[in-house]
Amino acid sequence: MGSAAFAQSRFSRQEISINGFRNPSIGLEYRHHAVSFHAGYYPTNFESGVTTTFVKVGTTFWFLPIGQRENPSSFYASVSYLRGLSREYENENAAFVDAGFRWMVWRGLNLRIGAGLLASPGKSVKLNTTPGISYSFFFN
Template identity: 65%
Template sequence: MKSIIIAGLLLSVGSAFAQRFPRNEISINGFRNPSIGLEYRRNHVSVHAGYYVTNFTPNTTTQFVKTGLTYWFLPVGRRENPSSLYTSVAYLHGLNRDYRDQNAASAEVGFRWMVWRGLNLRLGVIAIASTDNDLKINPTPGISYSFHW
């Protein structure tokens, strides 16, 4: 009996979270997080692609082409499209500096705050790894506008 109650609670909590995200969303990302480009989310998973810039050292911009997957979880608030936490993995291809023509991988965690209608701000932390460079960890602020249905 105890197992049935626990299973029922887990199922209802999982259903409540799953129902809080809109089914589809397209985001136009205007700054670093996840990249300057487009993102499409279906339920809890999104794909993104674009141009990614970061500064590993002051006044030195490193540029990448970036594509990846994001998982959205723990929605916050009662909006149609709630704020939430996210975790992401991505493939990066370096365009300049120490990463020119090199492949890299990244992992990221953060929070997306839905400010007003589709306008949202993101703040995360990314770890970028490649075979020829040391592991780099950087903050990843972002601003986007999202359309959902």
Template identity: 60%
Template sequence: MFKQIFTGLLLFLVTTAQAQDRFPAHQIGLNGFRNPSIGLEYQHRRVSMHAGYYPTNFESGVTTEFLKAGVSYWFLPWGKQPVPSAFYGGLSYLRGQTRDYRDLNALAVEAGLRWVVWKGLNLRLGVIVLGAEGKSLQVNPTPGIGYSFTL
């Protein structure tokens, strides 16, 4: 089983490595909505780091707030924009600020896509799985809007 997983991962990395030059060497993202957070993101080729404020609704009409920082891996770029549209997977640390998560540490895994609509203006759609000690796993959609530019 391990051999098949390792072989599949290696094949995936080799086939997507050819697209490496599609990603700019350095870019900055200003994110204005939830995905990955309301804040800043720095991307170097396929890897980005982000930090900011993350509001979410685990139940209708009730917003829970977090501070969030994490990393993402970008793959399968498409389009002809200077910052290409692409899929991503990420891992984040969150610190609860309100409600039942106040002062709790949480981890999240997320996946989705960034679609560059015009120049650096982008829309994101993803899903996040968030877990904290003593809490059940939460799964939420993560829409976002932002602007990225190359350095």
């Protein structure tokens, strides 16, 4: 593999992200080195045209930073607790695990794509795509 692919071997010391769409949630995220914590509102569609909503808090682990940029793109894996706000999940607890890739588009603008599994007692496990758009502020 070329040295360009792995030129960035570490993340900035700290990052604060404003997450504007779904992944990890519509809310805030704070990262310290390769671990972040997030909290926010999480809408999802298990079926077309029907939105189910949650409050979501969790932890994300970042790994394999890619590229030569100061703030590299990278892979992630996340685990979260959800509390249902609507439909069949209202006032129900759930767990969510997902993994994917974050592409640093320009400065702090980044896009995420991944897949996750949502599990809740007494309900079938749901597979979910996890797209996201965020803007991040980095601190070294």
